[in-house]
Amino acid sequence: MTIAINIAIKDPKQVFNDDFYSRLFDYDNFTEVYYGGASSGKSHGVIQKVIIKCCQSWEIPRKVLWLRKVGAAVKLSIFQDVKDGLADLGLLPFCKVNNSSYEIVLPNGALFIFKGLDDSEKIKSIKGISDVVMEEATDFILDDYTQLVLRLREKKQKKRQIFLMFNPVSKLNWVYKEFFEGAAPAGTKVIQSTFLNNRFLDDAVKQHIMDLERTNPAYYRIYALGEFATLDKLVFPTFEKRRLDPHSDELKELPDYFGLDFGYTNDPTFFVRVKVDMKKKKLYFIEEMCRKGMLNDSIAHAIKSMGYSKEVITADAAEQKSIAEIKRDGIRRIKAAKKGPDSIIQGISFMQQFEIIVDDRCVKIIEELENYTYIKDKQTGEYTNTPVDSYNHGIDATRYALEPLNGSANPRANTFKNYYF
Numbered sequence: 001m002t003i004a005i006n007i008a009i010k011d012p013k014q015v016f017n018d019d020f021y022s023r024l025f026d027y028d029n030f031t032e033v034y035y036g037g038a039s040s041g042k043s044h045g046v047i048q049k050v051i052i053k054c055c056q057s058w059e060i061p062r063k064v065l066w067l068r069k070v071g072a073a074v075k076l077s078i079f080q081d082v083k084d085g086l087a088d089l090g091l092l093p094f095c096k097v098n099n100s101s102y103e104i105v106l107p108n109g110a111l112f113i114f115k116g117l118d119d120s121e122k123i124k125s126i127k128g129i130s131d132v133v134m135e136e137a138t139d140f141i142l143d144d145y146t147q148l149v150l151r152l153r154e155k156k157q158k159k160r161q162i163f164l165m166f167n168p169v170s171k172l173n174w175v176y177k178e179f180f181e182g183a184a185p186a187g188t189k190v191i192q193s194t195f196l197n198n199r200f201l202d203d204a205v206k207q208h209i210m211d212l213e214r215t216n217p218a219y220y221r222i223y224a225l226g227e228f229a230t231l232d233k234l235v236f237p238t239f240e241k242r243r244l245d246p247h248s249d250e251l252k253e254l255p256d257y258f259g260l261d262f263g264y265t266n267d268p269t270f271f272v273r274v275k276v277d278m279k280k281k282k283l284y285f286i287e288e289m290c291r292k293g294m295l296n297d298s299i300a301h302a303i304k305s306m307g308y309s310k311e312v313i314t315a316d317a318a319e320q321k322s323i324a325e326i327k328r329d330g331i332r333r334i335k336a337a338k339k340g341p342d343s344i345i346q347g348i349s350f351m352q353q354f355e356i357i358v359d360d361r362c363v364k365i366i367e368e369l370e371n372y373t374y375i376k377d378k379q380t381g382e383y384t385n386t387p388v389d390s391y392n393h394g395i396d397a398t399r400y401a402l403e404p405l406n407g408s409a410n411p412r413a414n415t416f417k418n419y420y421f
Contacts, residue, residue, distance in 0.1 A: 002062075002108045005055035007089055015088065019197050020045030024052060027159040030187035031149075033137075033179050034165045036226030038209065039201050040193035043135060043165050047085040050133060050163065054110035055091075060157055061109035062130040065123065065148075069139035069363050071116020074102055078135045079114045117144055118361045130157035137164035139363035142174040168228040170371045176228055194226045208266065218373075218390040232373045233383045235348060235395075239356035239369050246286055251275055254284070258308060259401025260299070260315040260334070261393045262322055269294040270393040271303065271313075272365070274401055276354070283354035288394060290364040296322050300329035314400040337400040345385055347399030365394045 012021055020041065034042040054062045066078050079102050086092040086104070096105040102114035115122050117140060132148050134140060145164075152160045166175060179190055195201055195209050212220035221227045244251065254275040261270045271289040276282070289302055299322075303309055309331055315323050317336035327334050340346075358365055371391040374383045 002058050002060070002110070004057040005091070005106065005108050007052065007055060007091070009089075013199075016048060017041050017045060017197055017199055019191070019193060020048065023191075024049055027053060027161060029189035030152075030161060031185065031189070032161060032163050033175070033184070033188060033190045034163065034193065035168050035175075035190070036193040036197075037195050038167060038223040039195045039198055039205055040226065041198035041200065042191075042193050043081060044085065045193075046133060046163050046165055047082055048089070050131060051082070051085055051089060051091070053131070053159075054106055054112075055108065058130075058158065060128070060130070061111065062157065063111045063113065063126075063128050064131045064133065065126060065129050066112060066114045066133045066135070067123075067140075067148075068116050068135055069144070070118045070361050071122070073136075074114050074116055078133070082112060082114075120144070120147065128157070130160055132162040134162070134164045136363075137166040138169050138173045138175055138367070140174075141360075142178060145174075145178070168222055168226060169367055170229045172370050180228065192226055195224065216390060218388050229371060232376050232388075234370075235372045235374060235387050236352070236356060236369045239358055241358050241360045241366060243361075244284060244286060244357065244359040246275070251284060251286075256286070256311065257401040257404060258311050258313040259337075259397035259399070260313055261397040261400065262316050262319045263393060264293060266292075268292045268364075268393055269299055270364070270397045271299075271306075272394055272397045272401055273308070274398060276402070276405065278405070281354050283351065283356050283398075285356070285358040285362045285365050285398075287359070288362045288365050290394070296325040297329055300326045300331050303331050312404060314403050316396065316400065337403055344387070344396075344399070347402070348387065348395075350402060351395075351398065365398075368392060368394050 009015055016024065032046075034046055036042055050064055054064060066082060068074050068078055082104065083092060083097065086095055091106065094107045098104070104112040106112070113126060117123065129151060132152060134145070134148070137145075145162075148162060152162060164175070168176070170176075171181075178185070179188065184190055195206060209224045212224055218229065222229055246252065254277055257274050257276060259272050259274075263269045268290045269292070272285065273287040275284040275286055277284075287306070289306065294302070303313070303326075311333060313331060313334040314337050315326075315334055317339045320336060323334055323336055356369070358369070360366075368391040372395060373388050375386050375388055376383050
């Protein structure tokens with residue numbers, strides 16, 4: 001039997017949000033689904049609950065599998081968040097943290113393992129899992145969830161649970177169909193939260209979220225109210241998802257194109273690598289990098305680490321200063337996109353000529369394709385040819401990437417890498 005870790009918290013309100021504290025020791029539901037708006041504290045609340053659960057006395061030390069769909073996203077997302085959660089509870093100095101293998105051992109022998117599920121073979125050898133946490137659950141597919149549930153149900157650990165956290169996106173996503181379309185599976189608890197549930201959120205962030213109601217209603221419904229999007233007319237109604245190998249006969253002779261869309265606080269910086277078959281009219285999404293809060297030197301470093309410092313990269317022309325700084329930092333062939341009248345509509349029309357195939361590890365591109373819609377005229381009820389300014393950062397980067405098609409982009413072969421720094 002494991003020894004319980006005593007965590008002395010004088011004032012729980014200084015540590016926990018009320019909604020999460022009320023269910024902190026409730027382990028009766030096999031599946032717990034946490035969804036809602038941005039900055040609602042759902043991920044932090046789940047991390048707190050799982051840590052404290054593992055600190056209890058159990059016959060067998062708990063072994064928790066913390067997951068992101070793409071392995072490259074683990075280091076600076078869920079792995080760092082859990083370390084922060086352990087530090088907040090005063091436990092981190094007493095834990096054994098392996099920053100290379102992404103494992104943490106608690107003082108009572110409980111083990112945290114952090115993995116990406118872009119390759120399901122990565123977790124097949126892990127035995128004795130007691131709990132699973134799926135961060136950004138909408139990035140996964142139903143088969144991922146099904147296989148994880150089957151693995152959990154085979155184990156002898158008591159009070160086994162699987163936790164899912166996500167911002168709701170479109171109703172096309174598997175989580176909506178599984179947990180919200182009709183009755184949820186037996187043993188499932190669904191918990192919604194918004195930024196209003198998070199007492200630790202500062203006023204500036206709250207104001208920004210509230211401002212979305214005026215500046216971006218589509219984002220407001222999802223990121224403020226935590227609602228699933230009711231989709232209108234999709235810009236790209238059909239596309240194919242499958243695993244792509246840049247070295248395959250299908251792809252190895254096709255040229256690469258690279259695009260960059262800038263973001264920082266509220267929007268992500270988005271870098272894409274695509275391949276184009278002009279004869280067969282096929283557009284392949286090979287790799288993506290997506291991250292908020294990136295300074296220009298970090299963007300340059302990321303592009304170098306991906307192996308593309310010598311490639312032609314077409315970037316958002318509105319960020320001339322950023323382009324100059326990235327060029328100064330060694331990305332010599334970066335250039336500004338040509339922005340003419342109606343360049344967005346023209347660029348989208350060009351993309352719509354192609355059959356779109358997306359590597360299943362490009363989870364953010366997939367999210368955009370499933371949510372990028374046209375604006376509906378409020379008076380006539382008819383759709384315009386202008387898209388909503390949401391779910392378009394990867395799409396914008398792709399429009400920029402495709403500009404050199406009338407020039408020359410040198411083909412290159414590379415293994416797949418996906419980056420979420």
